[in-house]
Amino acid sequence: MKKPPVRHPLTHAMLGIALCLAARTFAADTHTIIAHPNLTWTYNGKASSAAQPVMVDDLATGDIVEVQVPGGFHGFITIKKVPGSPTTEIKDPVLACGEAPSSKPNAVLREVDCGASTKFGVAYTGSLKLEVLPTFKAPVDFYCWVHKAAMPGTLKLKGN
Numbered sequence: 001m002k003k004p005p006v007r008h009p010l011t012h013a014m015l016g017i018a019l020c021l022a023a024r025t026f027a028a029d030t031h032t033i034i035a036h037p038n039l040t041w042t043y044n045g046k047a048s049s050a051a052q053p054v055m056v057d058d059l060a061t062g063d064i065v066e067v068q069v070p071g072g073f074h075g076f077i078t079i080k081k082v083p084g085s086p087t088t089e090i091k092d093p094v095l096a097c098g099e100a101p102s103s104k105p106n107a108v109l110r111e112v113d114c115g116a117s118t119k120f121g122v123a124y125t126g127s128l129k130l131e132v133l134p135t136f137k138a139p140v141d142f143y144c145w146v147h148k149a150a151m152p153g154t155l156k157l158k159g160n
């Protein structure tokens with residue numbers, strides 16, 4: 001006669017703990033940037049000025065950059081800075097809500113938590129969330145879509 005399979009009573013509990021630890025290890029961090037009425041961004045206690053971009057310099061793949069606009073008119077747009085030339089607004093680094101991945105092969109950030117429409121490259125109140133994609137390598141510059149160069153910032157990988 002065949003014996004019934006022996007089940008270790010702790011197996012399920014141990015599996016649960018293991019999954020919990022794994023989730024904690026790989027959980028994405030959220031990096032919150034806030035737009036203020038005095039035309040500054042703040043991140044981790046640091047503030048931007050027209051001469052000094054706010055540095056968001058501890059990103060990792062899979063992390064979320066949350067750009068909060070509690071009130072007033074602000075927005076988020078990526079930019080290209082070339083010394084000696086005017087700064088230009090560029091949209092190819094961000095795969096915005098409603099866009100097909102194939103339309104932005106060079107995207108390094110992906111808008112998530114999509115609402116009715118994208119919050120990338122517009123004025124909004126609320127929060128824009130961007131996921132750091134594995135393609136994110138070089139620093140990405142941005143400024144406020146409304147106040148332009150008065151509110152600059154830079155996104156960078158940790159240790160880069």
Ligand SMILES: [Cu+2]
Nearest residue numbers: 074144146147
């Ligand atoms: Cu602004």
